[in-house]
Amino acid sequence: MRTNVPDDDVVELMAGPVFDFGEKVRANRTIRNDGTYAGKDIGDILAKKGEVGYVVSIGTFLQRFYIYGVQFIESGNRVGMKGKELDPIVPRDTVEDLLLPGAKAR
Secondary structure (H helix, E strand, O other): OOOOOOHHHOOHHHOOOOOOOOOEEEEOOOEEOOOOOOOOOOOOEEEOOOOEEEEEEEEEEOOOEEEEEEEEOOOOOEEEEEHHHEEEOOOHHHOOOOOOOOOOOO
């Protein structure tokens, strides 16, 4: 049985986004510029593995994938990332209501 499904077999848009606006996330791998990040050379590091940021936008790519715009705190870079490149800071089984930074609980 195959447990790792390659990207060409995945259509994430059949379900809702994994992450929400304002959610605090961590990069689970180092992200380098593939040529789509203006002002940086190809291969430059945009986010280091373990760097923390916040989801500031949610878009789609190829009508199949969610792309999360993440504003990273340490580097200051805003990077578009797939869900598989991110980990939640708060474990999923403990999330009830996520609040934007500075928001007050109800």
